Amino acid sequence: MKGLLSRLLGQPWVGSFLAAGLVWLLAVVFAGGHGGGEILSSALAFATFTVIVGLGQMMVITTGPGNVDLSIPATMTLSGVIAMKLMDTESALILVGIAAAMGASFLVGVANYGLIRLLRIPPIIATLSSSFLVLSTAISIGRGLRIKPPAPLADFATARAFGVPFAAIAVAALAAIIGLTLKHTIYGRTVAAIGQNERAAWLAGLDVRRTRFATYVLSAMLAGLCGVLQSGFSGGSALNMGDDFLLASIAVVVIGGTSVAGGRGNVPGIWGAALFMYLLVTMLNIFGASPGVRLVMTGLIIIAVIAVAGSENPRRA
Amino acid sequence: DTKDKKIALSNNYAGNSWRQAMLKSWDKVTKPAVASGIVAAADAYTTSENQVTEQAAQIQNLILQGYNAIVVNAASPDALNGVIKQACDAGITVVSFDGIVTEPCAWRVAVDFKKMGRVEVDYLTKKMPAGGNLLEIRGLAGVFVDDAIHSGIEDGVKANPQYKIVGSVHGNWAQEVAQKEVAGILPSLPEIKAVVTQGGDGYGAAQAFAAAGRPTPLIVMGNRQDELQWWKEQKDKNGYETMSVSIAPGVSTLAFWVAQMILDGKQVPKDLTVPFLQIDQADLEKSLATTEKGGVANVEYTADDAAKVVAGASK
Amino acid sequence: MTNPRLLRAALPFLTLAFVLTATFYVQPRTMSYFGLNLMLQYAVPIALATIAQMFIITVNDLDLSIGPFVGLVGVIAATVLNSNPVLGASALMACVLAYGVVGALIHVRNLPSIVVTLGLSFVWLGIAVMMLPSPGGKAPAVLKAIMTVQTPYVPFPILAAVAIGLVVHLALMTTSFGVVARGAGGNPKALDRAGWSMLGTKVVMYMLAGLFGLLAGLALLGLTTSADAHVADRYTLYSIAGVILGGGEFIGGRINPIGAVAGALTLALAGAFLIFLRISPDWQIGAQGAVLIIVLALRALAGSREKSS
């Protein structure tokens, strides 16, 4: 029993959940002890989006140092814009819109990997550059207009049962599948192997190229999915709808216990960290501090949480 | 006579519907002006991020390109002063609008953002004189517009102590962010009578209230079409009343005409004020009808409008 | 046959020359003292920030806070430093020290630098917003004077860039301390076994980053003449891109200071080049991406040469 507990506490994702719980508790206490359930419910609703892109970002980061997808916000925007424009508030066109949005996201992923592989551009810069092009495409397609989602899509994105958003349940299932994929499929093992040592992975007979390709495509498609869902959730797409997700997608992955140096991904931690990040902002909002103080506190708390819970792999002699 | 003069628009951000509408208005008004030979060129330049340094570099390049006037929506009121001065020194007319600059050599087509905040509270005093709890949605911390609107609201609340701001979040002028932040703080708040906003955040707030199952308070809107549409739906359903206020993206065209007048040798005072665009209950249907689906309520200006504004300010 | 390794080292400069030539071609007016001066002015603070980032990358970390830090320095310098030089100078020194403390924390607790510096970026921004809720303040006159000085024959930004590159090159690539610093990125365990203090090395590198961030903030303030908390948010990505364009690598202590400065200039010029191209506003943002891609594609060319030999 004790062994189980200490093993549990040793898991890299526990810290993020503990931090989320603590922040939630403080928020509720400060709010006078009420609203805890509602806060949690909206935290789940909004964390869902961060988790979707976090899953893709985690896969990318796990393929090794220097791998990160900075095109997630732009891809979200493009996908949201395409979906809303094609659907044009018609329920009958929902599937068409989703298919087109996912198709576009797929192409973004292909383009990202193409830049990395064929032009040998470091991923950070490749995805940053492509994000500019993607955003321009979104601008020229959407012209900055905010078109409403069809009602069924909006209903699905915002529906809740007993305070638990449907979308959160669906994404929890998605996360479980990705977690399983990471641990128990050849693709997942290859991702982890590449992250530790790309050359060794190649020499072990793993398909390095196809795996990296699939990873960047996966990340882009998850971003695309998030773009569609978010548009459904908040009543349309906007050119800046992805802005918040650039740093957030990286932060939730790393706070969640995924190694920045690659080779070790962690799925549950993404949930913990996404909830933590949302609840942290909420807590500071409830405290009602001035914007400057709020920012400073946000930063210090993130640093404190990672300092207490988030040591990278323990040093070996 | 300005037929061989070239005017450039320096814009620092294109990532939201307001800026897109602004660029579109510019296009709509300057194209005919160029075609009919009023000016030789009126090119729009935009950078990707809301960044001073990128815009500064951009303006420097516009100087090098030999434009006669630069119409600028500045990323910062002060931080571009260095480069604005360089432009003036190179003999270039600089007209700033929306995001104005403080460098004395430049012209300012300003919106009184502080007053905009004040107007929101003034409206409340008429609508609900009894007062009540307010939720404030602010913009991006550290940006001039956010600070100005906020201080207007603050003044209003100070003058009318029956109102109390019980919560404040940063919506960064984006519906998604506003929705997220409001949803988070809402459970901790007592009953909210009204939400004071900065534009581009009202619809998100409305959705957050709906999702939380709370009664919809009076939410000040920011002239976005989806906001007006929502307002209309509520109005038809239960007679919901509110107001909507924001700066019209078409103000870029006013700045264009002002620049043209200055190049033409007209006397133009350095500080001009444009009214913000306010939509009241009565105007709602009309404004909604003239606003593009998914866009922003807008007015474009003609040369005559500009002359009137200038004449008004010169008095 | 050209030596592929030499080609690789020369790449940042070839890229810079390529972008410069393209710019001269589309806008001949830039080919003058005045033109170069204007076009490259804003590259000086970017170059300094890039160098700051490079110190961190040398020890296998990444600094996501350098942009907001540069903004904060500007705020402090435009407010406190102006009104109370002693207090202002000590506040700035404290910022540099804070960098060192963060470096120590990251090392001692073995933390991922990405998250710590991400948190730190909020701290810097928050302090800046507290000090200056709305842009304003005034740059000390000296800074303005330095940044707009008219040097004979060669524009000041070029001289400054060359000086920055050379000084850091000498310090990091030729001194015996530089060897230890780069070794700390190449094989920290080996450094440990040879009896060096990894903690000390990291703290020094972080403080150097802080120092160059400080210089970047002051240089930028000298140009903008007044402060804005958000003035340099973009510098974080620029500085990383600059280091990589300059031939540096994220892991393994492989860096190139002169290349990094060239990378920063390239980025600044690439932006200018685009503006001269007069693309439709829709695609202006995309064109920035396209230019970055083209510039980096040159690396691929050289890279394949290196491989095939």
Place this chain on the structure above:
Amino acid sequence: MSTEAIRLDGVEKSFGAVRALAGVDLVVAVGECLGLVGHNGAGKSTLMHVLAGALLPDAGRLTVGGAEPKAQWSAAASQAAGIRCVFQELSLCPNLSVAENARITHASLRGFGWKGRARALICAKLDEIFPGHRIAPDDEIAHLPIGQRQMVEIARAFTVTSAPLRLVILDEPTSSLDAVAAGQLLSYIRKETARGTAIILISHILGEVLATSDRIVVMKDGKQVAARPAQAFDRSSLMAAMGSDLKEVEARGDRRQSPKADSAVVVRASPQREGGGGELVVREGEIVGLAGLAGHGQTRLLLQIFAGQADIDRPVAFVAGDRQNEGVFNLWSIAENVTVASLRSLIQRGFINVAAEAKLARAWRERIGIRTSDMGRNILTLSGGNQQKVLFARALASDARIILMDDPMRGVDIGTKLEVYAMIRAEAAAGRSFLWYTTELDELTHCDKVYVFWNGKISDSIEAADFSEQRVLRASFAESGT
């Protein structure tokens, strides 16, 4: 002045449940070359880490030159006491040049003109130990093949600036060296001990330990089990002391039946270098050796074949010798490291079958004798030789028909080597083909055919019947050509 260079009394060290050192006493006299042998995981490297200050022992005493060290024992204290160590896993900074790496171990190389001094220092030592080494002081380590890296690290350990040299520890220094460089090192060791430096030589190549050391200490399971003058040992008594119950097979006499000359060709490749040079053919069931001096194109040809730039019947597996850079996955367990190349066969309904995976890993622990109680432990908890066994297991467990081996016996103890040789022969008999690059001439006797490389080309191909070490050496210097 004491005649003891260093002395350890009752040193113990445990890693969790693993008792790596169970009370070791060790004395090295001034000017003595001490040979240290023992099976993989016996604790040799751990003991050396203690001496070098890289690990603190749980118990025990250490004296240097007859006196207790004044300060807390650490890497810096060990340096200051004149102790240098060439670790089994190399510790050079790959991004620095040869001369700059010399600076890393010499705090006194600083100030104006340090680089010139560093260059001169390391060059002189390289010239002294490895004449004809072809290493320039400004070469970046990352661009050197592993053999040359090892030469640099060895030379660096013998350089002297401020602190005099007391003891140099060489942990398997010849594992990546070819026969010539290894010979140069061994003769240098004798020269250096004559100057009064103590040396500890760890090696699994018993011949070189017997020939070079003054005294030999045998370790087993974290304890010293024998310590005698070198003359008192011979090959078989040394093996007996190590507890290897296997009889050394007289390889040449026991030559196996070569596969039929008309069996199918599975690899046909020629080195891709300007001018080309020869063609290599591997038939089904053949063991083909690649010989020659290190860095003359053998590894490159293996990589070329692996990358498919040759006629080859897949599937193919690769056993890396440079396990740090090309072999192990640091974050993974031993089991995961073993099974990574066999995942396809473990898939059930789309997912890896966990039980089958564990079973496969356990099976290979038994077959190849990986010394661990728990295959779920991290790979880095294994000793170097055991890590190498994992790489072997990885390749053999896969479904590869052709196995490429890049000097794969680096650091493997003699007992295991004999087992692995037998395993290779059995697999070859069952139809697998092996392409085996080795730096140990002895191992070539297991091959049906040997290709000798010189300067990127195949300079000779020798059938088993015509094999002789002289012919290999001659072709290694391209004295004979084909």
